[in-house]
Amino acid sequence: MSEKKSGHLTLLRSTPLLLNLPETALAMLDGILTERSFSRGETIFSEGSESVGSYIIIKGRVKVFKLSAEGKEQILHIVGTKELLGAVSAFAGTPYPAHAEAMEMTTAFFLPRKDFLVLIRKEPSVVMNMMASLSMRLQHFTRMIEDLSLKEVPGRLAAYLLYLHERGGGSDVVEIDISKGQLASLLGTIPETLSRILRKMSDRGLLKVSGRRIKLLNRKALQDIVNGDKLGL
Amino acid sequence: MSEKKSGHLTLLRSTPLLLNLPETALAMLDGILTERSFSRGETIFSEGSESVGSYIIIKGRVKVFKLSAEGKEQILHIVGTKELLGAVSAFAGTPYPAHAEAMEMTTAFFLPRKDFLVLIRKEPSVVMNMMASLSMRLQHFTRMIEDLSLKEVPGRLAAYLLYLHERGGGSDVVEIDISKGQLASLLGTIPETLSRILRKMSDRGLLKVSGRRIKLLNRKALQDIVNGDKLGL
DNA sequence: GGATGTCTTTGACCTATGTCAAAAAGAAAG
């Protein structure tokens, strides 16, 4: 991890957490933040350790995950640019509830917990923005719990592919921007199972896989699978 | 559902959401809130419907759950006295993400979304309290996702029993305050499986079941199961 | 362009847990 003082007011202005803050508050922030860089695979914080502060991701992606006793990992979510990392713990003063690790070269602003508490006292509206972000994450988790407990793996995969399709503006070619092993973890399964299911779907003409690029050939059928139809899968 | 105007300032003062509010704000609230009662099994709101407001539970318990296409339910959490119901949706203006149903005779204060928005504008500190409550829920969900994806059913059950043990102040006799079927749903499984696992644990001398009352006879072994040891289960 | 390491796929196997059906035990009602 490398570190240096920042001076990036423009970036600050465009982060959701800090939206609509008066310039004075931003200037104050600018003096507090430090820029930190993490290389691929580097740990940003570990589950159970005391919260020392939160991060605003500037560049790169961070995976937040839990580890089982046997070392299997379940990815909770992937935090990307302009998103917050570790804010809940910093706010509540509780230990980090999961591990965070840079998936690629990642740059982030570090906001020490102490200064953070001063900030929200001076600018309660910051909390408003945080609430919005928290709400979204809460809804994400709600859906995730539903997925993990109610759907089988093909259903979760189909849901994920259709989600990528949506997010990609409706293109039938979607690109999974994480490794298949990581995708397996995100879906609550293992690489072998994911591989087999992709094979079956491919055999049945639902899609075509070329590396991380997947072409959806039958969205309707995929939607049926999400809804619990098996289609011989 | 029955409804009447409220005048319960004392109750308001002791709800976490409203902690530390000036009396003027409380008085204003008192004029806004209505008291609503729901009988056992009554729906309070349904997934996907527009958020009209949030509730502060005064008495009783509400189960918040998702339904699969086949009608299987996954309980997300159980909201009890002085807790908030539907606050995220009211805040974010998004539809309710799950169903809410009274598990028993339940009384709650209803806070219309419109008034709620006015309130947080006038009293940003309310949001501070909400954040704390949301954070807790987020951590609960984090754990739940971990449980559902990393642990097998015996592990989830053992974790739940030990949780009840903690919450019950360390007594070795714990009382599950929901039906076994509901508990199964909360653990992401079905009554049959739960019944079989309780049987096995009982056979192995880990606990003793009498109706909804369970006596923990070997906490250490239960903890081992949470950590992934099978112990022939 | 080998050589080394990581990611992905495949096969054989096994087990946890879901499904279906029915009996048993409790709870509620008359």
Next chain:
DNA sequence: CTTTCTTTTTGACATAGGTCAAAGACATCC
């Protein structure tokens, strides 16, 4: 107390998906 309804338990069975092991496919690095 008997009837009726709900909840819980048991049994037999099917299967999704995990484990282990090995082979391919890719990427990276001298």
